[in-house]
Amino acid sequence: MRELKIFAIVAFFSLLTYYLVEPYAHHAMHMKVDKDGNEIKIESHGFTYDGTDDIAEAKRKGDDALVAKKEAFWSDVVVVSSMTGDTVAGEAVFANCLGCHSGANINMGGVVPPNLDHAGAIYDKNYLIALIKDPAMASNVDHKYADTSMHPMGSIKFTVTDNQQIADVVAYILEKKVGEVTAKEVFTEACVRCHAVRYAKMTQIGETPKFKHRKDALAHEIKVIEEQDRIKAYMGNLPPDLSMMIRARSSHFLETFVENPQSGLPGTSMPRVGLNQEGYEKVKEYLTEAGDPSKKAREELGPWVIGFFVIFTILAFLWKKSMWRDLH
Numbered sequence: 001m002r003e004l005k006i007f008a009i010v011a012f013f014s015l016l017t018y019y020l021v022e023p024y025a026h027h028a029m030h031m032k033v034d035k036d037g038n039e040i041k042i043e044s045h046g047f048t049y050d051g052t053d054d055i056a057e058a059k060r061k062g063d064d065a066l067v068a069k070k071e072a073f074w075s076d077v078v079v080v081s082s083m084t085g086d087t088v089a090g091e092a093v094f095a096n097c098l099g100c101h102s103g104a105n106i107n108m109g110g111v112v113p114p115n116l117d118h119a120g121a122i123y124d125k126n127y128l129i130a131l132i133k134d135p136a137m138a139s140n141v142d143h144k145y146a147d148t149s150m151h152p153m154g155s156i157k158f159t160v161t162d163n164q165q166i167a168d169v170v171a172y173i174l175e176k177k178v179g180e181v182t183a184k185e186v187f188t189e190a191c192v193r194c195h196a197v198r199y200a201k202m203t204q205i206g207e208t209p210k211f212k213h214r215k216d217a218l219a220h221e222i223k224v225i226e227e228q229d230r231i232k233a234y235m236g237n238l239p240p241d242l243s244m245m246i247r248a249r250s251s252h253f254l255e256t257f258v259e260n261p262q263s264g265l266p267g268t269s270m271p272r273v274g275l276n277q278e279g280y281e282k283v284k285e286y287l288t289e290a291g292d293p294s295k296k297a298r299e300e301l302g303p304w305v306i307g308f309f310v311i312f313t314i315l316a317f318l319w320k321k322s323m324w325r326d327l328h
Helices: 002-021 023-029 052-061 064-081 087-094 125-133 163-176 183-190 214-235 251-259 277-291 295-323
Strands: none
Touching: 052 064, 064 125, 064 163, 087 163, 125 163, 183 277, 251 277
Protein backbone atom coordinates (compact mmCIF):
# COMPACT_ATOMS: atom_id res chain seq x y z
CA MET A 1 0.00 0.00 0.00
CA ARG A 2 2.91 2.31 0.78
CA GLU A 3 4.22 1.85 -2.78
CA LEU A 4 0.88 2.90 -4.24
CA LYS A 5 0.89 6.07 -2.13
CA ILE A 6 4.41 6.90 -3.27
CA PHE A 7 3.39 6.26 -6.88
CA ALA A 8 0.32 8.50 -6.53
CA ILE A 9 2.42 11.38 -5.15
CA VAL A 10 5.06 11.04 -7.88
CA ALA A 11 2.38 10.84 -10.60
CA PHE A 12 0.57 13.92 -9.23
CA PHE A 13 3.64 16.14 -9.19
CA SER A 14 4.81 14.85 -12.58
CA LEU A 15 1.45 15.70 -14.17
CA LEU A 16 1.40 19.08 -12.41
CA THR A 17 4.89 19.88 -13.72
CA TYR A 18 3.88 18.86 -17.23
CA TYR A 19 0.82 21.11 -17.10
CA LEU A 20 2.80 24.11 -15.86
CA VAL A 21 5.58 23.64 -18.43
CA GLU A 22 3.52 22.67 -21.48
CA PRO A 23 -0.12 23.86 -21.90
CA TYR A 24 -0.18 26.61 -19.26
CA ALA A 25 3.23 28.00 -20.14
CA HIS A 26 2.39 28.12 -23.84
CA HIS A 27 -0.88 29.87 -23.06
CA ALA A 28 0.75 32.44 -20.81
CA MET A 29 3.66 33.07 -23.18
CA HIS A 30 1.43 33.50 -26.21
CA MET A 31 -1.38 35.41 -24.56
CA LYS A 32 -2.56 38.40 -26.57
CA VAL A 33 -4.06 41.47 -24.93
CA ASP A 34 -5.78 44.55 -26.27
CA LYS A 35 -4.77 48.17 -25.59
CA ASP A 36 -6.65 48.07 -22.27
CA GLY A 37 -4.82 44.97 -21.05
CA ASN A 38 -7.75 42.59 -21.58
CA GLU A 39 -6.90 39.12 -22.82
CA ILE A 40 -7.98 38.39 -26.39
CA LYS A 41 -9.07 34.83 -27.00
CA ILE A 42 -7.39 33.51 -30.15
CA GLU A 43 -9.37 30.84 -31.94
CA SER A 44 -9.02 28.92 -35.16
CA HIS A 45 -11.79 29.18 -37.74
CA GLY A 46 -11.03 25.87 -39.39
CA PHE A 47 -9.04 27.57 -42.14
CA THR A 48 -12.08 29.24 -43.65
CA TYR A 49 -11.83 32.94 -44.36
CA ASP A 50 -14.59 35.51 -44.02
CA GLY A 51 -12.71 38.47 -42.54
CA THR A 52 -13.85 37.88 -38.95
CA ASP A 53 -10.37 38.34 -37.46
CA ASP A 54 -9.47 41.21 -39.76
CA ILE A 55 -12.58 43.19 -38.86
CA ALA A 56 -12.11 42.46 -35.14
CA GLU A 57 -8.51 43.72 -35.33
CA ALA A 58 -9.65 46.92 -37.03
CA LYS A 59 -12.28 47.45 -34.31
CA ARG A 60 -9.67 47.02 -31.59
CA LYS A 61 -7.64 49.76 -33.26
CA GLY A 62 -10.67 52.03 -33.08
CA ASP A 63 -10.37 52.86 -36.79
CA ASP A 64 -13.96 53.17 -38.04
CA ALA A 65 -12.89 53.84 -41.64
CA LEU A 66 -10.75 50.70 -41.68
CA VAL A 67 -13.59 48.66 -40.16
CA ALA A 68 -15.97 49.83 -42.88
CA LYS A 69 -13.38 49.10 -45.58
CA LYS A 70 -12.75 45.55 -44.37
CA GLU A 71 -16.44 44.81 -43.86
CA ALA A 72 -17.20 45.94 -47.42
CA PHE A 73 -14.28 43.97 -48.82
CA TRP A 74 -15.16 40.66 -47.16
CA SER A 75 -18.87 41.11 -47.87
CA ASP A 76 -17.99 41.38 -51.54
CA VAL A 77 -15.87 38.22 -51.24
CA VAL A 78 -18.92 36.36 -49.93
CA VAL A 79 -20.96 37.64 -52.88
CA VAL A 80 -18.38 36.38 -55.40
CA SER A 81 -18.15 33.06 -53.56
CA SER A 82 -21.87 32.50 -54.14
CA MET A 83 -21.55 33.08 -57.89
CA THR A 84 -21.25 30.23 -60.40
CA GLY A 85 -17.93 30.31 -62.22
CA ASP A 86 -17.27 29.24 -65.81
CA THR A 87 -14.11 27.11 -65.91
CA VAL A 88 -13.62 27.60 -69.65
CA ALA A 89 -13.67 31.37 -69.29
CA GLY A 90 -11.59 31.00 -66.14
CA GLU A 91 -8.83 29.19 -68.02
CA ALA A 92 -8.43 32.20 -70.31
CA VAL A 93 -8.19 34.52 -67.31
CA PHE A 94 -5.76 32.17 -65.57
CA ALA A 95 -3.37 32.58 -68.51
CA ASN A 96 -2.70 36.09 -67.16
CA CYS A 97 -1.45 34.53 -63.91
CA LEU A 98 1.23 32.46 -65.61
CA GLY A 99 3.31 35.53 -66.36
CA CYS A 100 4.38 35.50 -62.70
CA HIS A 101 3.26 32.11 -61.39
CA SER A 102 5.27 30.11 -63.87
CA GLY A 103 7.40 28.10 -61.46
CA ALA A 104 10.53 29.81 -62.75
CA ASN A 105 11.54 30.91 -59.22
CA ILE A 106 12.16 34.52 -60.26
CA ASN A 107 11.96 37.03 -57.41
CA MET A 108 9.38 39.73 -58.10
CA GLY A 109 9.01 42.60 -55.68
CA GLY A 110 10.72 40.84 -52.79
CA VAL A 111 9.52 37.24 -53.00
CA VAL A 112 9.17 34.47 -55.57
CA PRO A 113 5.54 34.10 -56.76
CA PRO A 114 4.25 30.68 -55.73
CA ASN A 115 3.65 27.81 -58.10
CA LEU A 116 -0.11 27.29 -58.53
CA ASP A 117 -0.05 23.67 -59.71
CA HIS A 118 -2.03 22.49 -56.65
CA ALA A 119 -3.64 25.79 -55.62
CA GLY A 120 -7.15 24.35 -55.84
CA ALA A 121 -6.26 21.56 -53.44
CA ILE A 122 -4.45 23.50 -50.73
CA TYR A 123 -5.97 27.01 -50.63
CA ASP A 124 -9.39 28.10 -49.41
CA LYS A 125 -11.91 29.32 -52.00
CA ASN A 126 -12.73 32.58 -50.22
CA TYR A 127 -9.05 33.34 -49.81
CA LEU A 128 -8.39 32.85 -53.52
CA ILE A 129 -11.23 35.24 -54.33
CA ALA A 130 -9.97 37.80 -51.81
CA LEU A 131 -6.41 37.46 -53.09
CA ILE A 132 -7.44 38.36 -56.64
CA LYS A 133 -9.60 41.25 -55.45
CA ASP A 134 -6.90 42.80 -53.26
CA PRO A 135 -3.78 40.77 -52.33
CA ALA A 136 -2.77 43.03 -49.43
CA MET A 137 -6.23 42.95 -47.84
CA ALA A 138 -6.58 39.20 -48.37
CA SER A 139 -3.17 38.54 -46.84
CA ASN A 140 -3.96 40.92 -43.96
CA VAL A 141 -0.82 42.98 -44.55
CA ASP A 142 -2.58 46.11 -45.77
CA HIS A 143 -1.04 47.92 -42.77
CA LYS A 144 2.27 47.81 -44.65
CA TYR A 145 1.00 49.91 -47.54
CA ALA A 146 -0.42 53.41 -47.82
CA ASP A 147 -2.05 52.10 -51.00
CA THR A 148 -2.63 48.34 -51.29
CA SER A 149 -1.87 48.60 -55.01
CA MET A 150 1.79 48.82 -53.95
CA HIS A 151 1.68 45.16 -52.94
CA PRO A 152 3.94 43.09 -55.28
CA MET A 153 0.79 41.39 -56.60
CA GLY A 154 -1.26 44.58 -56.49
CA SER A 155 -1.44 44.95 -60.27
CA ILE A 156 -3.86 42.00 -60.43
CA LYS A 157 -6.53 44.37 -59.08
CA PHE A 158 -6.44 46.22 -62.41
CA THR A 159 -6.18 43.06 -64.54
CA VAL A 160 -9.12 41.11 -63.13
CA THR A 161 -11.67 43.63 -61.93
CA ASP A 162 -15.00 42.01 -62.74
CA ASN A 163 -16.58 39.77 -60.07
CA GLN A 164 -17.65 37.24 -62.70
CA GLN A 165 -14.08 36.98 -63.97
CA ILE A 166 -12.89 36.33 -60.43
CA ALA A 167 -15.55 33.64 -59.96
CA ASP A 168 -14.51 32.08 -63.29
CA VAL A 169 -10.79 31.90 -62.59
CA VAL A 170 -11.30 30.58 -59.05
CA ALA A 171 -13.69 27.92 -60.39
CA TYR A 172 -10.97 26.91 -62.88
CA ILE A 173 -8.33 26.72 -60.14
CA LEU A 174 -10.54 24.66 -57.83
CA GLU A 175 -11.39 22.21 -60.63
CA LYS A 176 -8.18 21.95 -62.60
CA LYS A 177 -5.33 22.86 -60.25
CA VAL A 178 -5.82 20.00 -57.80
CA GLY A 179 -4.72 16.35 -57.77
CA GLU A 180 -2.71 14.35 -55.26
CA VAL A 181 -0.17 16.45 -53.43
CA THR A 182 2.53 15.45 -50.98
CA ALA A 183 3.39 17.22 -47.75
CA LYS A 184 6.68 18.36 -49.25
CA GLU A 185 4.94 19.80 -52.34
CA VAL A 186 2.48 21.76 -50.20
CA PHE A 187 5.25 23.16 -48.04
CA THR A 188 7.28 24.08 -51.13
CA GLU A 189 4.37 25.85 -52.80
CA ALA A 190 3.10 27.63 -49.69
CA CYS A 191 6.09 28.34 -47.45
CA VAL A 192 9.51 27.92 -49.10
CA ARG A 193 9.49 31.35 -50.75
CA CYS A 194 10.28 32.88 -47.35
CA HIS A 195 11.21 30.08 -44.94
CA ALA A 196 14.15 27.69 -44.97
CA VAL A 197 14.29 24.28 -43.27
CA ARG A 198 17.97 23.53 -42.84
CA TYR A 199 17.41 20.07 -41.33
CA ALA A 200 15.69 19.08 -44.58
CA LYS A 201 18.25 20.99 -46.69
CA MET A 202 15.47 23.28 -47.89
CA THR A 203 16.27 26.92 -48.74
CA GLN A 204 14.26 29.87 -50.03
CA ILE A 205 15.06 28.78 -53.59
CA GLY A 206 14.21 25.12 -53.05
CA GLU A 207 15.90 21.93 -51.94
CA THR A 208 19.70 22.02 -51.96
CA PRO A 209 21.02 19.48 -54.46
CA LYS A 210 24.18 17.44 -54.04
CA PHE A 211 27.21 18.97 -55.73
CA LYS A 212 30.24 17.19 -57.09
CA HIS A 213 32.46 20.25 -56.96
CA ARG A 214 32.81 22.71 -54.11
CA LYS A 215 32.71 25.70 -56.47
CA ASP A 216 29.21 24.66 -57.55
CA ALA A 217 28.11 24.38 -53.91
CA LEU A 218 29.51 27.85 -53.20
CA ALA A 219 27.77 29.31 -56.26
CA HIS A 220 24.47 27.84 -55.03
CA GLU A 221 25.08 29.24 -51.54
CA ILE A 222 25.63 32.70 -53.03
CA LYS A 223 22.28 32.44 -54.84
CA VAL A 224 20.58 31.50 -51.55
CA ILE A 225 22.20 34.45 -49.74
CA GLU A 226 21.17 36.86 -52.49
CA GLU A 227 17.59 35.59 -52.33
CA GLN A 228 17.58 35.91 -48.54
CA ASP A 229 18.80 39.51 -48.87
CA ARG A 230 15.89 40.32 -51.19
CA ILE A 231 13.39 38.74 -48.80
CA LYS A 232 14.93 40.54 -45.83
CA ALA A 233 14.67 43.87 -47.64
CA TYR A 234 11.00 43.22 -48.40
CA MET A 235 9.94 41.68 -45.09
CA GLY A 236 12.11 43.77 -42.77
CA ASN A 237 13.73 40.66 -41.28
CA LEU A 238 14.61 37.27 -42.65
CA PRO A 239 11.75 34.90 -41.76
CA PRO A 240 12.87 32.19 -39.31
CA ASP A 241 14.12 28.75 -40.21
CA LEU A 242 11.29 26.31 -39.47
CA SER A 243 13.34 23.19 -38.72
CA MET A 244 12.33 23.04 -35.05
CA MET A 245 9.16 25.13 -35.14
CA ILE A 246 6.89 22.10 -34.73
CA ARG A 247 8.62 21.32 -31.41
CA ALA A 248 9.08 24.91 -30.23
CA ARG A 249 5.44 25.99 -30.46
CA SER A 250 2.16 24.53 -29.30
CA SER A 251 -0.27 23.04 -31.81
CA HIS A 252 -2.80 25.78 -31.06
CA PHE A 253 -0.26 28.53 -31.66
CA LEU A 254 0.88 27.03 -34.97
CA GLU A 255 -2.66 26.52 -36.23
CA THR A 256 -3.88 30.02 -35.38
CA PHE A 257 -0.64 31.65 -36.52
CA VAL A 258 -0.66 29.98 -39.93
CA GLU A 259 -4.35 30.82 -40.32
CA ASN A 260 -3.76 34.46 -39.37
CA PRO A 261 -0.21 35.58 -38.49
CA GLN A 262 -1.52 38.84 -37.02
CA SER A 263 -3.23 36.84 -34.25
CA GLY A 264 0.09 35.74 -32.79
CA LEU A 265 2.32 38.59 -33.87
CA PRO A 266 0.44 41.86 -34.43
CA GLY A 267 2.08 44.06 -37.04
CA THR A 268 4.09 41.23 -38.57
CA SER A 269 5.02 41.38 -42.24
CA MET A 270 4.18 37.71 -42.66
CA PRO A 271 1.13 37.46 -44.92
CA ARG A 272 -1.80 35.16 -44.39
CA VAL A 273 -1.08 32.16 -46.59
CA GLY A 274 -4.71 31.11 -47.09
CA LEU A 275 -4.25 27.37 -46.66
CA ASN A 276 -7.35 25.24 -46.21
CA GLN A 277 -7.49 22.54 -43.52
CA GLU A 278 -5.98 19.88 -45.78
CA GLY A 279 -3.18 22.22 -46.82
CA TYR A 280 -2.34 23.04 -43.21
CA GLU A 281 -2.28 19.37 -42.22
CA LYS A 282 0.20 18.71 -45.03
CA VAL A 283 2.45 21.57 -43.89
CA LYS A 284 2.24 20.29 -40.32
CA GLU A 285 3.13 16.79 -41.52
CA TYR A 286 6.19 18.11 -43.34
CA LEU A 287 7.37 20.18 -40.37
CA THR A 288 6.89 17.19 -38.08
CA GLU A 289 8.98 14.98 -40.35
CA ALA A 290 11.70 17.64 -40.63
CA GLY A 291 11.81 18.60 -36.95
CA ASP A 292 11.15 15.19 -35.40
CA PRO A 293 11.95 12.46 -37.95
CA SER A 294 11.97 9.70 -35.31
CA LYS A 295 8.44 10.50 -34.05
CA LYS A 296 6.70 7.76 -36.03
CA ALA A 297 9.14 5.06 -34.90
CA ARG A 298 9.00 6.35 -31.34
CA GLU A 299 5.20 6.25 -31.27
CA GLU A 300 5.19 2.70 -32.64
CA LEU A 301 7.67 1.60 -29.98
CA GLY A 302 5.90 3.45 -27.16
CA PRO A 303 3.12 0.89 -26.42
CA TRP A 304 5.69 -1.91 -26.22
CA VAL A 305 7.79 0.06 -23.73
CA ILE A 306 4.75 0.87 -21.60
CA GLY A 307 3.66 -2.77 -21.73
CA PHE A 308 7.12 -3.86 -20.58
CA PHE A 309 7.03 -1.49 -17.59
CA VAL A 310 3.52 -2.62 -16.64
CA ILE A 311 4.56 -6.29 -16.66
CA PHE A 312 7.84 -5.48 -14.88
CA THR A 313 5.96 -3.53 -12.20
CA ILE A 314 3.56 -6.42 -11.58
CA LEU A 315 6.41 -8.94 -11.36
CA ALA A 316 8.41 -6.63 -9.06
CA PHE A 317 5.41 -6.18 -6.77
CA LEU A 318 4.79 -9.96 -6.58
CA TRP A 319 8.50 -10.59 -5.92
CA LYS A 320 8.56 -7.98 -3.15
CA LYS A 321 5.41 -9.47 -1.62
CA SER A 322 6.94 -12.95 -1.71
CA MET A 323 10.25 -11.87 -0.15
CA TRP A 324 8.66 -9.90 2.68
CA ARG A 325 5.82 -12.33 3.41
CA ASP A 326 7.45 -13.84 6.51
CA LEU A 327 8.77 -10.52 7.83
CA HIS A 328 5.40 -8.79 8.40
